[in-house]
Amino acid sequence: MKLTGVVCLTFAACQAAAREDEQVVFASSENAVAPLSVAIIGAGAGGASTAYHLSKFAAASGFAVNITVFERNDYIGGRSTTVDVYDDLTSPVELGASIFVKANHILESAFNLSTRSMVSGTSEIPGASLGVFDGIAFAFVQETNSLTWWESAKALWKWGLAPIRCNALRKTTVDRFDKMYDEPQFPFASLTQVVTDVDLLDATSATGENYISENGLTGSFGHDVIQASTRLRHINGLLAMVCMSTDGAKSVENGNWQIFDEMLARSNATTQLSTEVSSVTPGKDSTYLLRHGPSADSPDLTNHEDTSFDVVVLAAPHQFANITLDHHIAHIPEKIPYVQLHVTLLTSPHLLSPAFFNMPPGKPAPKTILTTLPPNEEPQQGAAGVGTPGFFSVSLLRPVTNPKTGVQEYLYKIFSPEPPNSTFLTHLLGLKQPHHHTERGISEEDISWIYRKVWDSYPYEVSRVTFEEIQLDENLYYTSGMDGFISTMETNALMGMNVARLIADRWQAKMAKGTVRGGMEAPTLLPSEGVM
Ligand SMILES: Cc1cc2nc3c(=O)[nH]c(=O)nc-3n(C[C@H](O)[C@H](O)[C@H](O)COP(=O)(O)OP(=O)(O)OC[C@H]3O[C@@H](n4cnc5c(N)ncnc54)[C@H](O)[C@@H]3O)c2cc1C
Known part of the structure; x- marks a missing residue:
């Protein structure tokens, strides 16, 4: 019995009708629809x-x-959350997803929440803004953050045209991705189909490394810069380009x-x-x-x-x-498979040790350090992929004031495949061997607050x-x-x-x-x- 197009007058009558035809129940006016x-x-x-x-x-x-x-x-x-530095509610810091970029249309247009640039707040602290460390030496150092990474990179003679080519490839890839927001692609019932339709299969089917070299980006640029930006995820070509799309990186104030x-x-x-x-x-x-x-x-x-x-x-x-x-x-x-990522947040009165990075004494270490593999080291799968450097990144996020002592300290974030142990932290911060032994192996004077979290962060973005x-x-x-x-x-x-x-x-x-x-x-x- 087909009841479409008919409107019931009474509640009881509706119930009777519903019993009679459980599969197709009806309504023709908006008001009649639950x-x-x-x-x-x-x-x-x-x-x-x-x-x-x-x-x-x-x-x-x-x-x-x-x-x-x-x-x-x-x-x-979810994976976008904060914790409070020194357990102080007025001092949150990102524990998970920390940045989004201009190209992120949904987040970018979100409610005019006040945002801040990711590089602000550390300009008074000595040291280059960014370094790429291979476990032995810096493959690349960017001194200031007044230019974007790309503008600086373009100026670097050692890579010739590679940064410009990379930027063009990144733009083409991101432009294709952007089509997923609009008709005729949006809405899409199948991710596989839409990726094919917007011409991104060549990017997702190649490893990041192959995609980059197939597009003419060979040589040290891939090793020095692209690998450092992308290797956390063991990625495909698409993600390699997304990771490089860091123009206007920002985050929402307080989370x-x-x-x-x-x-x-x-x-x-x-x-x-x-x-x-x-x-x-x-x-x-x-x-x-x-x-x-x-x-x-x-x-x-x-x-x-x-x-x-x-x-x-x-x-x-x-x-x-x-x-x-x-x-x-x-x-x-x-x-x-998801990347098990250890995120360690800590505060310390010490700057990063130049000796840890084989820098001359007295020369301050960069404030953000990404890592790459040393020349001739073969990339490995899983946690072993971190290679000689032993960590993925260390960032000095901002200066903070220790509420107990009133002393200025620094807030750091470390990404690594294993929890950083006290020996690693002692060397990273150039500490003397601990004189007060604590549960975490380092004195509270040297590391005043520490927070550790292991995330099932994101999948290995394989081809x-x-x-x-x-x-x-x-x-x-x-x-x-x-x-x-x-x-x-x-x-x-x-x-x-x-x-x-x-x-x-x-x-x-x-x-x-x-x-x-x-x-x-x-x-x-x-x-x-x-x-x-
Ligand atoms: C350390 C780290 C750094 C990152 N950096 C960035 C970055 O800089 N920029 C960026 O854009 N992205 C970044 N990401 C990735 C980003 O966080 C994720 O892609 C995104 O937040 C995922 O959102 P989601 O809602 O899909 O999943 P989730 O954030 O994981 O949300 C899923 C939610 O479901 C809840 N849930 C699960 N099971 C149940 C259940 N049975 N019942 C009820 N609730 C349930 C979970 O508690 C969780 O809150 C990062 C991720 C990590 C971990």
């Missing part, structure tokens, strides 16, 4: 962007949507997570923090039943509930989400020509497939916007066909009561 109920699992860039854009698209199209965001952490932002907090606030979503989703099971009429309850680290593990939603968006890497996706679900995301599905089943979407293509705040926010558009378009199409589930709020008519 709000679309959407669950988003994860309040990081992907989930927050899905919520924000879906509420915008729904408002523009005139349909109602109820969005619930489940987040197992007690904070919004990039505020972008995602603002997105959620503006979406009017109900956000349930410290709430973990443990399973997703198909229900009636392509709906889903979500089991959710307090996060694993919460004291109350008993209070689990099942709630049904029309649409579910998994906005977290499935392999770390601890969610059972029912085996009837058409596609389960593939497990891929590939196919990418994860966006739609795992009808009404079940996945944003984190973007991680296997490029994992950044912007790209994952783009996938959130894309999924929001797919959901909105599909719901509108169903409304137009009259095949959406009927609502109970509006007065409705039975067919027998004759209103057509």
Whole structure:
């Protein structure tokens, strides 16, 4: 029995009609349609962007949507989060994603939050702004940050035209990527298809190294500069170009997570923090039943509930989400290797030791140090890929005042494949052997505050020509497939916007066909009561 186009008059009559035809329930006026109920699992860039854009698209199209965001952490932002230096709430520092760039359209246009340049704040401190260290010597040093890295690099005779060629290649690659934001590519139902359509397969299918050399960038420039910028991720050609797109690098004052907090606030979503989703099971009429309850680290593990939603968006890497996706679900995301990245934040009154970098005594070390492999050292896979330098980067982020002593100190961030031990830190900061032994092996006078975190940060962006599905089943979407293509705040926010558009378009199409589930709020008519 097809009831499309007919309006019920009474609540009881609607219930009877619904029992008669469970599969296709009806509504022809907007008022008769129940709000679309959407669950988003994860309040990081992907989930927050899905919520924000879906509420915008729904408002523009005139349909109602109820969005619930489940987040197992007690904070919004996921891999974009801060910690407080010296445990002082007024002094946050990025622990995860720290920069975005001019080319990042979604983040760039986010709400006029005050941003700051990544290089400000250290200009008074002695030392070059950037150095690329191969474990033995500096392959490249940029003295000032008044010119962009690229402008400076262009001036360097040693690389000839390579920086200019690289910049052109970077621009072409990023221009192709930009097409993913607009029609006819946007919205895209398949990541594999859109990557093919915007001509990015040559970039994603080659290793970063091959892509660069195939495009005429051979010689020491690749080793000295490109490898230093990109080697954390063992990357493909596309990411190599994205990593080099650092023009106008910036971050939001007091934390990039505020972008995602603002997105959620503006979406009017109900956000349930410290709430973990443990399973997703198909229900009636392509709906889903979500089991959710307090996060694993919460004291109350008993209070689990099942709630049904029309649409579910998994906005977290499935392999770390601890969610059972029912085996009837058409596609389960593939497990891929992620980089285990150790991030160490610390404060110290000491500057980096020139001796550690084999520099002459008295010459200050650069304030940001990226590493590359020494000449003739073969790159290796996994954590061993760090090679002779033993760490990926060290940055002096800003001067800080120790609240206990009132003394000016420096805030550092270290990226490494293993936790830096006290011997490494002692040499890095040029300390004498510790005189007061503490749990961490170094005196509090030398390292006054330290915070360590190991992240499943982002996938090794290996060469590939196919990418994860966006739609795992009808009404079940996945944003984190973007991680296997490029994992950044912007790209994952783009996938959130894309999924929001797919959901909105599909719901509108169903409304137009009259095949959406009927609502109970509006007065409705039975067919027998004759209103057509
Ligand atoms: C150290 C580091 C540095 C980085 N640097 C940069 C950078 O400079 N610039 C940049 O753009 N990107 C950077 N990135 C990458 C960037 O952080 C990520 O690409 C992006 O933040 C991912 O967003 P997301 O929302 O897709 O995933 P996530 O941020 O991981 O969000 C997923 C959320 O889902 C939640 N969740 C998972 N399972 C469940 C469950 N079962 N129930 C409820 N909630 C669940 C998680 O708690 C998490 O909050 C960096 C990442 C790291 C780790």
